Amino acid sequence: MHRGAALLALVCAACPPPPDLTPHARVRLEDGAAAPTDDPPPALAAPDAPQGVEVFELGPLAMTDGVSPEVLIDVDEQVRSFTLLVSAQPEAHVIVDRVLSPDGALVVDPDTPTDASRQARQLSRGFVGPLLSMNRMVPKRGGGAFIVPNTPDVALVPGTWRARVRQGVVGVGADGTFEQAPLDRSVRLTVLVDTRATPSRARLEVALHFTGASGITAASAANDPLVQQVTSTLGDTFDAVGVDAMVAGLFDVESGDALRTLTLAPDLCEDGDLATLLRALEPTRGAVDVVFVDRMRCLVRGATTLDGYAGLAAAIPGDVLHEGGAHGGVAVALDIVGDDAQTAAFTVAHELGHLLGLFHTMELVSGADLPIYDVISDTPDDPSFNANLMSAAPQPSTSLSDGQAFVLAVNPWLSASAE
Ligand SMILES: [Zn+2]
Numbered sequence: 001m002h003r004g005a006a007l008l009a010l011v012c013a014a015c016p017p018p019p020d021l022t023p024h025a026r027v028r029l030e031d032g033a034a035a036p037t038d039d040p041p042p043a044l045a046a047p048d049a050p051q052g053v054e055v056f057e058l059g060p061l062a063m064t065d066g067v068s069p070e071v072l073i074d075v076d077e078q079v080r081s082f083t084l085l086v087s088a089q090p091e092a093h094v095i096v097d098r099v100l101s102p103d104g105a106l107v108v109d110p111d112t113p114t115d116a117s118r119q120a121r122q123l124s125r126g127f128v129g130p131l132l133s134m135n136r137m138v139p140k141r142g143g144g145a146f147i148v149p150n151t152p153d154v155a156l157v158p159g160t161w162r163a164r165v166r167q168g169v170v171g172v173g174a175d176g177t178f179e180q181a182p183l184d185r186s187v188r189l190t191v192l193v194d195t196r197a198t199p200s201r202a203r204l205e206v207a208l209h210f211t212g213a214s215g216i217t218a219a220s221a222a223n224d225p226l227v228q229q230v231t232s233t234l235g236d237t238f239d240a241v242g243v244d245a246m247v248a249g250l251f252d253v254e255s256g257d258a259l260r261t262l263t264l265a266p267d268l269c270e271d272g273d274l275a276t277l278l279r280a281l282e283p284t285r286g287a288v289d290v291v292f293v294d295r296m297r298c299l300v301r302g303a304t305t306l307d308g309y310a311g312l313a314a315a316i317p318g319d320v321l322h323e324g325g326a327h328g329g330v331a332v333a334l335d336i337v338g339d340d341a342q343t344a345a346f347t348v349a350h351e352l353g354h355l356l357g358l359f360h361t362m363e364l365v366s367g368a369d370l371p372i373y374d375v376i377s378d379t380p381d382d383p384s385f386n387a388n389l390m391s392a393a394p395q396p397s398t399s400l401s402d403g404q405a406f407v408l409a410v411n412p413w414l415s416a417s418a419e
Contacts, residue, residue: 025056026054026056026073026074026193027056027058027071027072027073027074027082027191027193028058028071028072029058029061029069029070029071029072030069030070030071030072030162033061033062033069033070034062034064034069035060035062036060036061036062036063036186037062038185038186039186040059040060040186040187040188041087041088041089041142041143041185041186041187041188042087042188043087043188044085044087044143044188044190044322044325045322045323045324047085047190047192047320047321047322047323048285048286048321048323049192049321049412050196050286050412050415051196052194052195052196052197053192053193053194053195053196053321053412054192054193054194054195055190055191055192056190056191056192056193057190058071058188058189058190058191059188059189060186060187060188061165061186061187061188061189062184062186063165063167063182063183063184063185063186063187064184065182065184066166066167066168066181066182066183066184067097067164067165067166067167067182068164068165068166068167068187068189069164070162070163070164071084071162071163071164071165071189071191072160072161072162073160073161073162073163073191073193074159074160074161075102075156075157075158075159075160075161075193076158077158078195079156079158079193079194079195080156080194080195080196080198080410081147081148081149081156081193081194081410081411081412082147082148082161082191082192082193082194083145083146083147083148083191083192083194083320083412084096084145084146084163084165084189084190084191085143085144085145085146085189085190085191085192085319085320085322086143086144086145086146086165086187086188086189087142087143087187087188087189087190088142088143088167088185088187088188089142089183089185090141090142091141091142091169091183092141092142092167092168092169092183092185092187093125093127093139093140093141093167093168093169093170093180094139094140094141094142094143094144094165094166094167094187095127095130095137095138095139095140095144095146095165095166095167096108096130096137096146096148096163096164096165096166097110097127097129097130097137097164097165097166098110098162098163098164098166099135099148099161099162099163100161100162100163101154101155101157101159101161102157102158102159102160102161103157103159105134105154106133107133107134107135107148107149107154108129108130108133108134108135108137108148108163109129109130109132109133110129110130110166111129112128112129112132113128113129113132115370116128116132117369117370117372118177118366118369119363119365119366119369119370119372120132120369120372121177121178122177122178123138123363123372124138124139124178125138125139125170125178125180125268126168126170126178126179126180127139127166127168127180131372132372133375134151134153134154134375135148135149135150135151135154135375136150136151136359136374136375138316139168139170139180140270140315140327141170141265141268141270141271142271142275142326143187143319143325143326143327144315144319144327145315145317145318145319145320145322145327147317147320147357147410147411147412148161148163149410150317150357150375150407150410151374151375151376151377151403151406151407152376152377152378152402152403152406152407153375153376153377153403165187165189166182167182167183167185167187168180168181168182168183169181169183170268172267172301176300176301192320192321192412194410194412196416198409199415199416199417200242201242201243201244201416201417202242202243202244202408202409202414202415202416202417203243203244203245203246203414203415203416203417203418204238204243204244204245204246204288204352204356204408204413204414205246205247205248205284205286205287205288206234206245206246206247206248206287206288206289206290206352207247207248207249207250207251207281207282207284207287207288207289207290208221208227208230208247208249208250208251208290208292209251209252209253209281209282209289209290209291209292209329210250210251210252210253210256210291210292211253211256211257211259211260211277211291211292211293211294212252212253212256212257212260213256213260213292213293213294213333213334213335213338214226214292214294214334214335214338216292216334217252218250218251218252219252221250222250225341226334226338226341226344226345227250228341229341229342229344229345230290230341230344230345230348231247232345233342233345233346233348233349233398234247234345234348234349234352236398237349237389237398237400238349238408240398240399240400241400241404241405241408242405242409243405243408243409243414244417245352248284248286248287249282249284249287251281251282251284253277253280253281253291254280259273259276259277259293260293260294260295261293261294261295261296261297262274262277262293262295262296262297262331263296263297263298263299264296264297264298264312265298266298266299266300266302267298267299267300267301268298269298269300269306270312270314271314271326272298274296274312274314274331275314275326275327277291277293277331278291278314278325278326278327278328278329279324279325279326281324281328281329283323283324285323286321286413286415288318288328288329288330288352288355288356288413289328289329289330290329290330290331290332290348290351290352291329291330291331291332292331292332292334293331293332293333293334294333294334294335295307295309295333295335295336296309296312296331296333297309308336309333309336310332310333310336310337310343310347310394311330311331311332311333311337311347311348311350311351312330312331312351313330313351313352313354313355314326314327314328314329314330314331314355315327315355316354316355316357316358316359317354317355317356317357317411318355318356318413320411320412320413321412321413329355330348330351330352330354330355331351332344332347332348332351342396343394343396346389346396346398349389349398350389350390353389353390353400353404353408354390356407356408356411356413356414357407357408357411358374358389358390358404358407358408359374359375359390360374360390360391360392361373361374361379361380361385361386361388361390361391361392362374362381362383362385362391362392363392364392364393371383374390376401376403376404376406376407377403378401378402378403379401379403379404387399388400388401388404389404390404
């Protein structure tokens with residue numbers, strides 16, 4: 001054996017050099033991923049990332065049967081979260097539908113459980129598995145942001161994580177049920193890796209935008225009782241979980257008159273005028289946007305108009321650190337809540353909770369469907385529990401649990417507060 005080994009060493013003195021051992025990028029595509037051949041969607045504006053949030057542009061990805069190649073993300077002890085930011089064609093819904101931890105846990109599972117309810121199908125627009133996963137994901141149209149972890153119940157184990165993107169076109173079946181058909185148009189992917197130390201207190205900047213609804217303008221806002229109530233409620237709500245929420249500016253929406261009633265995309269009841277409005281806002285670096293409108297309405301199955309929305313977040317979570325995106329803010333309807341400053345303020349805080357990644361503690365259920373609770377284990381799984389900011393029932397509580405505070409803290413939109 002020794003002779004053989006010596007011979008091998010001798011022979012290998014003449015071998016070619018070993019493969020390139022330069023360290024690979026922290027975030028990369030799986031080997032052999034094919035380049036797309038179609039026209040990719042528009043590139044995302046580079047996220048305005050604070051120091052310590054690493055940005056990896058992976059460019060256009062080819063989709064096969066609606067699924068991207070796998071993305072590999074190396075996580076070490078410094079990493080608090082990673083976020084996949086996807087840009088897609090406007091008609092496509094995208095989602096991160098599979099995330100595999102280095103310890104083998106499938107924290108986002110693409111497969112639909114056999115006992116999934118119609119409610120789960122509707123809430124997920126047909127992407128049921130990710131909705132019911134440990135690290136809950138819901139799709140967004142035209143692109144979205146997907147954060148891991150979005151619950152303290154998922155540990156960000158060091159090692160190589162694997163994730164992929166799925167894309168489909170959502171349609172409504174004859175019985176009103178959402179379905180999605182895979183779409184093989186390329187998408188663009190940017191990955192944010194947050195390596196910042198957890199601060200003792202965090203800061204959330206909020207820009208307030210006025211369409212003229214209820215007669216409030218940027219000039220009148222500072223002395224308006226409703227806006228003052230919003231500011232103080234935001235301060236108190238987030239202060240209780242270690243976040244200093246502060247108003248970064250007051251702005252009039254250009255041609256706001258035309259946008260005081262927002263018409264949302266039919267059936268889906270998202271995007272539409274809300275996306276148009278959010279794209280058109282004055283950019284405020286690092287801040288999330290709150291827009292005050294009169295009303296939001298949505299036509300369902302060509303017959304029923306829903307227009308009782310008090311507030312709406314553009315996405316759960318929103319377009320993290322992506323200035324000028326369609327999902328960078330929330331809207332509050334003053335026709336619905338405006339007489340009551342407390343309700344308006346509570347609604348703003350609740351919608352910002354969604355934008356930062358919080359789901360309802362329990363989704364409103366229809367018929368005999370099983371309840372769908374959030375994925376945070378310290379909020380009670382109890383239909384009567386509503387003493388929480390994220391209760392789906394209108395309940396003016398501003399309370400948040402430690403688990404919910406964790407979700408806010410890992411959102412890259414929050415920065416460290418000045419000590
Ligand atoms: Zn809500």
